[in-house]
Amino acid sequence: RKEVEQDPGPFNVPEGATVAFNCTYSNSASQSFFWYRQDCRKEPKLLMSVYSSGNEDGRFTAQLNRASQYISLLIRDSKLSDSATYLCVVNRGGGSYIPTFGRGTSLIVHP
Amino acid sequence: EAGVVQSPRYKIIEKKQPVAFWCNPISGHNTLYWYRQNLGQGPELLIRYENEEAVDDSQLPKDRFSAERLKGVDSTLKIQPAELGDSAVYLCASSLDLAQGYNEQFFGPGTRLTVL
Numbered sequence: 001r002k003e004v005e006q007d008p009g010p011f012n013v014p015e016g017a018t019v020a021f022n023c024t025y026s027n028s029a030s031q032s033f034f035w036y037r038q039d040c041r042k043e044p045k046l047l048m049s050v051y052s053s054g055n056e057d058g059r060f061t062a063q064l065n066r067a068s069q070y071i072s073l074l075i076r077d078s079k080l081s082d083s084a085t086y087l088c089v090v091n092r093g094g095g096s097y098i099p100t101f102g103r104g105t106s107l108i109v110h111p
Numbered sequence: 112e113a114g115v116v117q118s119p120r121y122k123i124i125e126k127k128q129p130v131a132f133w134c135n136p137i138s139g140h141n142t143l144y145w146y147r148q149n150l151g152q153g154p155e156l157l158i159r160y161e162n163e164e165a166v167d168d169s170q171l172p173k174d175r176f177s178a179e180r181l182k183g184v185d186s187t188l189k190i191q192p193a194e195l196g197d198s199a200v201y202l203c204a205s206s207l208d209l210a211q212g213y214n215e216q217f218f219g220p221g222t223r224l225t226v227l
Contacts, residue, residue, distance in 0.1 A: 043218035098167050101153030
């Protein structure tokens, strides 16, 4: 089983739709979690951190479920500009800091 | 403020040749990361530096890959000799101070390596 797993998609949705991605992780000692966005042939950029209490930034909401070992990203009112790959990042805990990326989930928002 | 700088942006070499990538992190960032990203995959950590000290290099293929960050600022990643399977994008990232919890990573544009 991979340490961090994501459905690669693509998720093909119309503008204005709500879409959600999940990311599961295998190491229960993982301590910090992030969502990065990567546009085609560009470098990844931080979208948001994921806190235990959940957090929201405009149309984006991230949640952490430690019991089931997954994080989620919800995008409301999708825009064409949201089309990108969304990478889940899990930092291994237990005294070691190794950021592990998922393979990413591709989102295509169409008119 | 300048972001993470990498060079070259593209490199095409024949197998068995050596190649080197250079990275200059954001000023003041003491943590530097080298990743490899294959098509359709997420970045895979190769090595992480805290200042000039290499930590977390367990995923660096040490038979052919080497890295250095001599003065704790810029860094070089080398492959010698390159193999066909090394074709990928090599990304460098930096973060402010991991020990203080500042772990947002800022990525450079990457070097796209093609081995023929």
